[in-house]
Amino acid sequence: MAAGGSLSAFRLPPLPTIREIIKLFRLHAAKQLSQNFLLDLRLTDKIVRKAGTLTNAYVYEVGPGPGGITRSILNAGVAELLVVEKDSRFLPGLQGRTRCGMCRSDGRYMLSFCETTKLFTRQLYRVTFPPVVLESSSCCTCLLTLAPGKLRIVHGDVLTFKIERAFPESLKRHWEDDPPNVHIIGNLPFSVSTPLIIKWLENVSRRDGPFAYGRTQMTLTFQKEVAERLTATTGSKQRSRLSIMAQYLCSVQHVLTIPGRAFVPKPEVDVGVVRFTPLTQPRIEQPFQLVEKVVQNVFQFRRKYCHRGLGMLFPEAQRVESTGKLLQLADVDPTLRPSQLSVSHFKSLCDVYRKMCDEDPHLFAYNFREELKQNKSKNQEKEGEESYRLQLPP
Ligand code: SAM
Numbered sequence: 185m186a187a188g189g190s191l192s193a194f195r196l197p198p199l200p201t202i203r204e205i206i207k208l209f210r211l212h213a214a215k216q217l218s219q220n221f222l223l224d225l226r227l228t229d230k231i232v233r234k235a236g237t238l239t240n241a242y243v244y245e246v247g248p249g250p251g252g253i254t255r256s257i258l259n260a261g262v263a264e265l266l267v268v269e270k271d272s273r274f275l276p277g278l279q280g281r282t283r284c285g286m287c288r289s290d291g292r293y294m295l296s297f298c299e300t301t302k303l304f305t306r307q308l309y310r311v312t313f314p315p316v317v318l319e320s321s322s323c324c325t326c327l328l329t330l331a332p333g334k335l336r337i338v339h340g341d342v343l344t345f346k347i348e349r350a351f352p353e354s355l356k357r358h359w360e361d362d363p364p365n366v367h368i369i370g371n372l373p374f375s376v377s378t379p380l381i382i383k384w385l386e387n388v389s390r391r392d393g394p395f396a397y398g399r400t401q402m403t404l405t406f407q408k409e410v411a412e413r414l415t416a417t418t419g420s421k422q423r424s425r426l427s428i429m430a431q432y433l434c435s436v437q438h439v440l441t442i443p444g445r446a447f448v449p450k451p452e453v454d455v456g457v458v459r460f461t462p463l464t465q466p467r468i469e470q471p472f473q474l475v476e477k478v479v480q481n482v483f484q485f486r487r488k489y490c491h492r493g494l495g496m497l498f499p500e501a502q503r504v505e506s507t508g509k510l511l512q513l514a515d516v517d518p519t520l521r522p523s524q525l526s527v528s529h530f531k532s533l534c535d536v537y538r539k540m541c542d543e544d545p546h547l548f549a550y551n552f553r554e555e556l557k558q559n560k561s562k563n564q565e566k567e568g569e570e571s572y573r574l575q576l577p578p
Contacts, residue, residue, distance in 0.1 A: 203448075219271070220447035222252045222371055227446055231457055232256040234439045235367050235403035242266075242351045244394065246342045246370030246380075246404075249274055253371055258335065263365075266336045268345045278337050343376060343383065348396040357398035359391060360464050364398040371405045374451070378410065381430070388433045388462045389472040399462040403439070411438050411456025423523035425476075425483045432467040432475065432527050434460040468531045470538050474548070478534050482522045490525060491518035496552040497537060500559075510536050 203223050222228050231253060232238070238260040248254040248267040251274075257265050269275065338345065347368075357364040372380065384402065387393030394400045406414065409422070414430045415438040416422035430436045440457035444450050468475050482493040491507055498506040511518045514532035516525070525533075541548040 219249060219373065220371075220449060220451045221249055222442075222446065223448055224446060225252060225255060227442060228252040228256040229259070230440065231371070231403065231405070231442075232260055232369065234457055234459060235369050235401065238262050238367065241365045241367055242355060243367045243369055244268070244347050244350070246368065247373055248278060248337075249371075251278055253369065254278070254335070257369060262334060264334050264336065264351070266338065266347070266350055268338045268340050268342050270339075270341050272339055275337065275339055278335075342370075343380060347394045348392065351397065355397050359398060361398060363401050363461060366394070366397045366400045368394055368400060368402040368404070371455075374407055377404070377406050378426070381406075381414070381426075385429055385433055386472045389466065395462060399464070401462075402460040403457060404460070405442070405455050405457050407451075408441060408454040408456040411441075411458045414438070414458050418526045419524055421523070424486070425479050428479045428525075428527060428530055429476065430460065432530065434462050436460055467527045468534050470534045474538060474541070475530070475534050477548075478537055479530060482525065482530075482533075486522045488521070489519045490516070490522050493522065494533070497550070498547070499550055500552075500555060506540065510540065513539075 222231075235243075238257065240261065240263045243257050243262050243265045245254060245257060245265060245267045248269050249271075254265065254267060267278065269278065336350075351366060355364050355366055368384075381404070384394065387395050394402075405411075410426070412422040413424045413426045415436050416424065416427040437459045438456050439459050442455045442457065444452065444454050447455070478494075478497065481496045482490055484496070485493040491511060494510060495503045495507040497510070507518075510533065513536040514529070516529050516533060520529070
């Protein structure tokens with residue numbers, strides 16, 4: 185409410201666009217942080233809609249940058265939005281330091297946006313602010329009028345930030361219940377997207393980190409090729425380690441493809457939006473590291489029959505015999521290619537491998553690369569000795 189009149193009675197200047205924010209704060213994209221910005225708010229709205237209903241939700245946004253997706257999330261009626269951004273250049277654009285001079289609100293984040301808007305209002309629209317004092321708790325034109333007091337900004341690294349203590353305990357749900365009203369959303373930096381999703385999948389398997397709240401849902405962007413790998417079905421060309429690791433723990437859907445030209449600067453590839461909902465019951469009930477070891481070994485020889493990669497789980501001396509035993513007990517055809525193996529095939533392989541590890545305590549620690557390295561240095565030593573002997577006078 186304005187003094188003596190309703191807020192809607194004033195024609196307020198529009199919020200600066202994300203493109204204007206970038207210009208004002210001189211936020212050129214930093215390649216080393218994989219910065220590709222989304223400036224079209226219709227697109228950011230579309231991504232956010234793919235996360236489902238966010239009314240009263242607690243949302244964790246990864247890498248808000250200049251704040252495009254942030255705006256769309258705030259517009260969706262969330263209870264709280266926590267953003268974690270590594271690049272300090274974006275912070276002034278996201279947070280203010282003092283109260284807004286234009287209204288009575290004491291929101292902590294108002295000033296810079298009001299300042300931004302004032303500047304832009306003057307520069308771009310050549311109008312000044314209406315000389316009114318607003319009675320509502322919102323500021324006339326700043327970004328945070330969208331949801332005063334609901335945005336929390338953290339300058340940090342998503343790879344180390346601990347979200348499990350950030351939201352109220354009361355949000356926690358039992359794993360078997362419906363997902364909690366907690367969501368992770370982000371236009372991920374390409375450079376961290378794969379390590380980050382592997383880390384979060386491990387958290388799903390342990391039900392900790394963001395999944396301490398229950399089956400927290402995630403809506404995230406990846407290079408289109410990575411999105412296709414995450415969701416690839418048995419037998420498809422894109423089937424890979426990521427497909428199995430994601431699909432044994434989550435229901436995974438490729439919900440949207442965004443052309444590279446929608447980003448600034450334009451990346452060389454298109455982008456896929458993927459939605460993850462952790463399963464109530466993982467499709468493989470073995471420790472994450474064990475599943476990862478089996479899957480990694482199989483896919484390292486992706487064009488060969490699966491027995492080739494599986495063989496690398498065993499020391500050379502027992503390789504043929506143990507691989508045969510593993511495949512036979514798991515009832516898996518050794519001549520299937522890695523991409524032809526379903527999650528149930530991997531379940532059987534992991535279950536049998538686990539039994540074999542229980543019988544031989546050294547087996548899980550076995551690493552064929554180390555054995556190769558040791559054999560190589562032994563051979564070099566031997567060759568050295570022989571050539572030395574050859575040089576000696578008879
Ligand atoms: N969300 C913005 C958008 O859609 O326009 C920016 C997306 S940009 C692809 C990725 C953002 O993540 C950048 O703002 C970048 O600074 C940030 N970022 C990169 N690495 C990060 C990390 N390890 N932790 C937190 N933020 C990171």
